[in-house]
Amino acid sequence: MKKQMMILAGLSMGLIACQKTTATEPVASNDCTAVTYAGTIKPLFDSRCITCHGATSGDGPITNYAQTKALVDNGKLKLTVLTTRSMPQGSTLTAGQLGQVQCWLDAGAPNN
Ligand code: HEC
Structure with missing residues (x-):
């Protein structure tokens, strides 16, 4: 019985982990060519x-760009906005906005 419980617990933890991954995956349905910094x-x-x-x-x-780029370079922008989604604090970005940020980061965060 204890073993079954362990398996069940393991399964449900796996499920939660899966859901979490799905929820933090940005929807990249954007046309990245339209995305610029400015x-x-x-x-x-x-x-x-x-x-x-x-x-x-x-x-x-x-x-400004320099301040934003510093947070790109130390990894914290991507971490907080796309991965943990702790930013913007107290609210959320739309899937489209997340896609735009992803586009810009994927392009190397250009000052364009
Ligand atoms: C309501 C206030 C609030 C808003 C809006 C907000 N932030 Fe933050 N942010 C904070 C606070 C407070 C911290 C520091 C504590 C923490 O990390 O939770 C922080 C920390 C951060 C950090 C980590 C900085 C570091 O050096 O550790 C990043 C990156 C960041 N925010 C990005 C953003 C971005 C990008 C947005 C907009 C999409 C945003 N935040 C919107 C309050 C806010």
Whole structure:
């Protein structure tokens, strides 16, 4: 009986893990050619991030390319926005917006 319980627990943990993976997989249905820093990413981050990540923010300013690129380079932008989805704190991005961020990161986060 104990063994069955262990198997059951293992199975349900596997299920939860699967669901989690699916939920954090960004929907990349975007046309990446249309995604630029100036035209897509900056307006998105301006509207969704800089209330907390303003120029003097202790949590890391995200008001211009250099500041944003620093968070790309240390891996934290991708981690918090696409992987753990802890950012934007207190809200969520749409699948389309996540796809745009993914496009931009995949392209090497260009300043375009
Ligand atoms: C409601 C406020 C709020 C909003 C909106 C918000 N953040 Fe944050 N962010 C925080 C706080 C507070 C921290 C530090 C604590 C933490 O990591 O949870 C943080 C941490 C981060 C970090 C890690 C910084 C580091 O050096 O460890 C990144 C990257 C980040 N945010 C990106 C973003 C992006 C990108 C957006 C917009 C899509 C965003 N955040 C929106 C409050 C916010």
